[in-house]
Amino acid sequence: MAVSTRRLQKELADIKRDGTPVGITLLSAEDFATWYLSVEVLGNTVYEGEKFALKFRFDGQYPISAPAVQFVVDDTYQAPVHPHVYSNGHICASILGSEWSPVLSVVSVCVTIQSMLASCKKKERPPDNDRYVSHAPENPKKTRWDFHDDKYVPSSPRRSTVSVLTISRRSV
Amino acid sequence: MSQSFPGDALDDTPSRPLIAPLAPMLTLREEYVNGSQGFVKQIDYLISEGWIGVRRTRGDGDCFYRSLAFAYIENILNASDTMLAATGALSVLEASQPQLEQVGFQRLVFEDFYDCLAGLINQVISPGPDGQVLNINTLLEAFNNPEVSNSIVVYLRLLTSAEIKTNPEIAAFLIHPETGEQMDPESFCNNFVEAVGKEADHVQMNALATALKVNVNVAYLDGHDPQGKVSFVPFQNAPFTFLEPVNLLYRPGHYDILDRRDADPIPPLLVQ
Numbered sequence: 001m002a003v004s005t006r007r008l009q010k011e012l013a014d015i016k017r018d019g020t021p022v023g024i025t026l027l028s029a030e031d032f033a034t035w036y037l038s039v040e041v042l043g044n045t046v047y048e049g050e051k052f053a054l055k056f057r058f059d060g061q062y063p064i065s066a067p068a069v070q071f072v073v074d075d076t077y078q079a080p081v082h083p084h085v086y087s088n089g090h091i092c093a094s095i096l097g098s099e100w101s102p103v104l105s106v107v108s109v110c111v112t113i114q115s116m117l118a119s120c121k122k123k124e125r126p127p128d129n130d131r132y133v134s135h136a137p138e139n140p141k142k143t144r145w146d147f148h149d150d151k152y153v154p155s156s157p158r159r160s161t162v163s164v165l166t167i168s169r170r171s172v
Numbered sequence: 173m174s175q176s177f178p179g180d181a182l183d184d185t186p187s188r189p190l191i192a193p194l195a196p197m198l199t200l201r202e203e204y205v206n207g208s209q210g211f212v213k214q215i216d217y218l219i220s221e222g223w224i225g226v227r228r229t230r231g232d233g234d235c236f237y238r239s240l241a242f243a244y245i246e247n248i249l250n251a252s253d254t255m256l257a258a259t260g261a262l263s264v265l266e267a268s269q270p271q272l273e274q275v276g277f278q279r280l281v282f283e284d285f286y287d288c289l290a291g292l293i294n295q296v297i298s299p300g301p302d303g304q305v306l307n308i309n310t311l312l313e314a315f316n317n318p319e320v321s322n323s324i325v326v327y328l329r330l331l332t333s334a335e336i337k338t339n340p341e342i343a344a345f346l347i348h349p350e351t352g353e354q355m356d357p358e359s360f361c362n363n364f365v366e367a368v369g370k371e372a373d374h375v376q377m378n379a380l381a382t383a384l385k386v387n388v389n390v391a392y393l394d395g396h397d398p399q400g401k402v403s404f405v406p407f408q409n410a411p412f413t414f415l416e417p418v419n420l421l422y423r424p425g426h427y428d429i430l431d432r433r434d435a436d437p438i439p440p441l442l443v444q
Contacts (some may be wrong), residue, residue, distance in 0.1 A: 003319050004283060010280050059268055063281070064322045101366035102326050103281045 007073070008032045009033045011105055026108045027111040033058060036072065037110050041117045053077040054113065055089075056106055066100035068141045069109060084116065090140040092126070093141040176396035187363070190317040191242050192228045196434040200226050213400025214393050218421075218430070221402075223391070225431035226374075226421060233369035236377065236427045237325045237332075241289070242274050242315050243418040243429045244386055248296050249306060250416075252317050257414045258296045268331050271383075275337040277330055285327035288320055308436050326368065327382075332376050335363040335383040345375045371425070381407040393428055394423075 008029075013055075015026055020037070027036040035056045041047040053072035059065055060150060071079040071089035079089040095112055104112075126132070137143060204211040227242070229235045244261075251257035265286070272282055292314055295306040304310065314320045334341050337357045346360040347353065355363075364370050371381075382389045386443050387405040397403070408417075419430040 003323060006284055007280075014280060045425065061318070061322070064326060097369055101276055101362070102285070102368070103330065103366055105278075105281060 002060045003034075003064070004060050005032045006055060007063050008035075008058065008106075011107070016108065021111055021114075024107065025115055027053060035106060037106065039110055039117070040115050041114060043118070045118050046120055046123050047080055047117055047148050050080065051077070052080050054110060056109075059150050063102040063104070066141070067106070067109070068095055068139050069096050069113075081125060082116055082117060082120050083122075083124055083126055086126060086129055086132055086136065087137055090132070090136055090143065096140075117165075179256045180243070188228065188230045189316050189322040190230050190232075190318065190321050191238060191355045192263070192310060193276055193312060194225045194431055194433060194436045197224050199227050202229075208395045210397070210400070211393060214395065214397060215403050216400050217400050218237060218391065218393075222420075222432050223419075223430050225434040227429035227431060229426075229428055231279075233371050234322070234325045236372035237306055237317070237328045237380070238321060238425045240380065240386075240388065240418055241328055242311070244384065244415070245296070245306075245311060247294060247386075247415045247418065249308070250292060251309065251414060253414070254296055259294055260414050261293050261384075263280045265293070268334070268383060271334045271338060272330055272420070277334070277362045281329050282327065285323045285330070288323040293319070314434075322368070328380060329368070330348045331383045332372075332380040334364065334395045335379040336361055336375065339379065339382065342375060342379055347375075349373060371429075378407050378409070381420030382409040385410040385413055386415055386419065387413060389417050390420045390422050390427075392422050 001161045009032070012029055019025060023040040025038045027038050030036040035058075036054070037054050039052050040050070041052055053076075055070055055072050056070040070091060071077070071085060073079050073087070073089045073104075079085050079087055083091045091113065093113070093116065095101075095109065188281075197215060201215045201219075203214060204215065218316055227239075229239050229242075248254065248257045248261055249272075258414065269279070269286060273279060291300070292306065292311075294300075295310075299305050300310075302310075306314075314323075335345070343357060346355045346357060348355050348360075349364065360375075376387065377390070390405045390407070391402050392405060393402060406417075419439050421428045421430040
C-alpha cells in the first residue's frame with residue numbers, strides 16, 4: 001500500500017471519528033487522489049457569509065511531498081478575493097511549497113488557510129492576477145513562486161507562525 | 173527566496189543512488205585530481221589514517237539524515253552482539269514517541285515513519301516479511317526505495333525537532349543561517365528541521381545525535397588546511413552506547429559516510 005494511502009486512510013478515519021474544526025467540512029473523499037473540503041471564515045470578517053471549497057490532490061509520496069491545494073472555481077464556488085489568492089483558485093502560501101512538512105495534514109492546511117482569510121482586512125486580488133491567471137499551469141505545484149515576507153498568525157495548533165508569501169513568481 | 177516543492181524530486185531519474193555501495197576513497201580522490209589540490213591532500217590524509225572507503229549519498233538536502241540513518245543501522249547490523257545493539261536502539265526509539273507527542277506531533281503524523289525505521293532495525297534480529305534477516309544488500313535496497321528511505325529521513329527530522337524543542341541547552345544556538353538572528357525553537361524547527369530537503373547544521377546534528385544516543389564523528393574536508401590534515405568534529409553525547417560511532421565525511425554542502433573498509437562485505441548467504 002502506498003504511504004499516501006495509508007496516511008490518508010488514517011486522516012479520514014480521524015475526521016469521521018472526531019469531526020473537523022468549526023467552519024471546515026469534508027465535502028468528498030471518494031478516493032486517495034482528490035479530496036474536497038469547504039471552508040468558512042467565522043465571526044466578523046470580510047468574508048462573512050461566504051463559503052469556499054478547497055481541492056486537494058495527492059501523489060503517491062504524500063505526506064512527504066506536499067499536496068496540490070487550490071480553491072475550487074466553478075458554478076457553485078468562487079475563489080476568495082484575497083491578496084494571496086488568484087482568481088483561478090491558486091494560492092500563494094509557503095506551507096504549500098518550501099515550508100511544507102509531513103507533520104501537516106489536510107485538516108491543518110484547511111485551518112491555516114481559514115486563518116489566512118480571517119486575518120485579511122481588505123479584499124483584493126494579487127497585483128499580478130490577470131497576468132498570472134492567463135499563463136498559469138493547471139496544477140499550482142507547477143508554479144514556482146518567489147516570495148516576499150508577509151506574516152499571518154494562524155490558530156493552527158502546531159505552527160506558531162506561518163508565513164504566507166506573495167508577489168512575483170515565474171512559471172516553470 | 174525561491175519556492176521548491178519538497179519531495180517533488182523523488183520521482184526524478186536519480187543522478188546518483190540515494191545511498192551507494194561502499195567505494196574506495198580513491199574514487200573520490202580522482203574527482204579532485206585535476207581540481208583542488210587542497211582536497212586531494214586531505215583525501216590522502218584520510219587514506220593514510222585508514223579511512224579508505226566512502227559511501228556516497230544523493231545531494232538532495234536530506235544527505236545528513238540519510239547518511240546518519242544508514243550508518244546507524246549498519247552499525248547495529250555489524251555489532252558484535254546484534255541482539256543487544258538492536259534491542260538497545262529499539263528501546264531508545266520506543267521512548268522517542270512520547271517525546272514527539274509531548275511537543276505536539278500527533279501520533280497519526282509520525283507512526284508510519286516510526287514503523288518504517290523501527291521495522292528495519294527489528295529486521296536485524298528477526299526475519300522480515302521476506303523471511304530473511306537484514307543484510308547489507310537488503311539494507312541498501314531499503315535505503316534506495318524512496319518510500320522507505322524518505323520515511324526514515326522524516327522520522328529523524330521529527331526526532332531532531334522534538335529534541336530541539338525540549339532541550340533547553342540547545343535554545344541559545346538557534347540562529348537563522350542567513351540573517352544570523354536568534355530564532356525561537358518553533359519557527360527554527362518549522363523552517364530548518366521539519367521541512368524535507370532542508371540541510372542540517374551543527375544544531376540539528378547535535379540534537380539528533382543526542383536523541384538517538386549515538387556518537388557521531390564528522391570529518392571536515394574543506395580543501396583549506398595548510399598541512400592537508402582533516403579535522404574531525406565529535407558529537408559525543410552518548411557515553412553508554414553499545415554502538416560504534418557513526419563516521420561522516422563533510423564536503424561543503426554535503427555529507428557522505430566515511431568507512432575503514434573500501435567495499436561492502438558479501439552477505440554470508442551469498443557466499444558459496
